Amino acid sequence: MSVNQTKEKPLFIGIDGGGSKCRATIYSSEDGVIGTGVAGRANPLHGLSQTFESIQMSTELALKDAGMSLSDSRALVAGLGLAGVNVPRLYQDIVSWDHPFADMFVTTDLHTACIGAHRGGEGAVIITGTGSCGYANVDDKHLCLGGHGFALGDKGSGAWLGLKAAEQALLHLDGFAEKTILTECILNHFKVHDAMGIVENLAGQTSSVYAKLARTVLECANEQDHVAKEIVKEGAAYISELARKLFEVNPPRFSMIGGLAEPLAPWLDKDVIAKLSPTLAPPELGATYFARQKFRIK
């Protein structure tokens, strides 16, 4: 490729940073997506240096995938969607980064996910993956609900389901709570035999480690385990409530995104399921739309 792109034909890179992965997509206005890359977690709430490393790594992989050289990053206009940058301090930390791009625009991962889900249009999304959060972008106004991160918020998320399940399994093993097949499933998940084994695998671990238990919790709930069902129902009730709060601003479209969107859907209230539309593009492509919008305004 030629790095002397003009303002009229710029190259964009969209980056979606999350609790478990960082995805980058290089987009050309002429050719569409020309390269993609995936690196590790990029959540500023859980470490800035790891965030920058993952952004850099996913960028390098996308450049390589596009047949470009690493120095070509200087020609890219970047759009970053990152968790936690609604916290002013973290936003400042990110925009102060000595980044490798021609220009860099930063917004929340919710915003870029929403732009992507509705292919540049306005609408609302709920993200339920490692974390959970609701977001609506209507009439140029932004509504962000829930979130707040693990273990403080993120109700109904994968990490929340995992934490609640581990709590109940430990209470069961200690004789404080009712019997649940979750206990056996969690012991099997970690290949351990007692409470100590569970603690050793979870103590001080990140949200993504807890989120790996989410599928197990949903399976136990689907097998009618009472404790697992109560956890999933409480999480799903919160997500349904979250959706209804987003509907109050009349979003033209509504989608659910993230690894739990599909398995959690049957547990949501019917009025919420009725309004679900498929996502049209992934968050990292949403981040390129965001970069394109910001670049034009600038």
Next chain:
Amino acid sequence: MSVNQTKEKPLFIGIDGGGSKCRATIYSSEDGVIGTGVAGRANPLHGLSQTFESIQMSTELALKDAGMSLSDSRALVAGLGLAGVNVPRLYQDIVSWDHPFADMFVTTDLHTACIGAHRGGEGAVIITGTGSCGYANVDDKHLCLGGHGFALGDKGSGAWLGLKAAEQALLHLDGFAEKTILTECILNHFKVHDAMGIVENLAGQTSSVYAKLARTVLECANEQDHVAKEIVKEGAAYISELARKLFEVNPPRFSMIGGLAEPLAPWLDKDVIAKLSPTLAPPELGATYFARQKFRIK
């Protein structure tokens, strides 16, 4: 002091490491306590290097307090009571430490707290400070219940009360939960004005930061705030249940230890309150008893 202590007249140092502080006490069989020191948190579950630093620092302060030089640590027989060392990996990490003592014996902070509370005798304790846990030492058998650390377990602890309160305040601010005066109290605690301010002060923080909210939760509960009362009642019900499980092994004495022991006591069930005895010595002195017992056996 003379560092050529004989096996018959050794000097002991008891160290109690916890989620917020590390306390060291130097004990002489002839003169009793001759020096004390307090340093920062020493919880191996949340970082080994900080644990070693805090042990070192509290030891140095205790030596100074006793009018001894730093190199005199080589003459001390140390007893360490540390959280998390029931996890085999962490126990190994601690005993493999290139420690500055003549000899070092390691056990859980629960064990040394229990030995201290009953001045060397057997009995049971519940610790409710930053974390929560139950422990009984009867007929040379050890029973350890609960704990598991923040945010996985430690129900009824200061950090747990703080986390539950922050969760409810954020749900209230987002419009998902009932009104609670906790919200205003937590906003005031951090001198912030919205959910984002609370998140900014708590996201990624340690259990001790959450535990600082516990007094606020108890005050709101005492002022009959419904949400705060429900949180405190749930925590206290768990602590009462924990106590009854300890009573099953017929401990000759029962005490409660930690910053929340006193404010939480009125919320416990009457049968538990009836069995409460005062603690006879602090955990760091319990750690010297432990060192003395182990040293004699060795």
